[in-house]
Amino acid sequence: MTGSSNGPMPCITRNGLVEISRIELLSDPSKEWGNFSRMLRKYNLPQYRGWGDLPRSVLPAMPDAAMLQRVAGVAAFAQRKANEQLDALQMSAMINARGNQIAVDAITGDRHEYRRYY
Numbered sequence: 001m002t003g004s005s006n007g008p009m010p011c012i013t014r015n016g017l018v019e020i021s022r023i024e025l026l027s028d029p030s031k032e033w034g035n036f037s038r039m040l041r042k043y044n045l046p047q048y049r050g051w052g053d054l055p056r057s058v059l060p061a062m063p064d065a066a067m068l069q070r071v072a073g074v075a076a077f078a079q080r081k082a083n084e085q086l087d088a089l090q091m092s093a094m095i096n097a098r099g100n101q102i103a104v105d106a107i108t109g110d111r112h113e114y115r116r117y118y
Contacts, residue, residue: 026064026067029063
């Protein structure tokens with residue numbers, strides 16, 4: 001998919017970019033102040049040229065507690081989901097290994113007792 005400039009379109013909408021920027025800004029204002037300052041210097045946008053450097057005081061002095069809690073909740077949820085997926089993959093691998101061994105035993109006629117300790 002291409003945009004009006006015939007270049008590749010980003011994978012995120014404008015609203016998504018604004019929301020991600022807001023989350024990052026409220027979670028770590030000092031870091032984002034540096035990022036915004038570097039961005040303004042790098043792209044040298046005409047409408048901002050006369051402003052000079054971005055003052056630190058335009059952003060919150062401290063991270064927003066509610067946003068930090070939201071970010072921590074999302075991170076905890078993502079960790080739980082990742083652990084669930086890992087557990088499911090491990091179980092699937094054990095079932096597949098057992099099924100493969102049963103198939104080999106059925107073909108060869110040999111009976112072997114395999115014990116795996118996990």
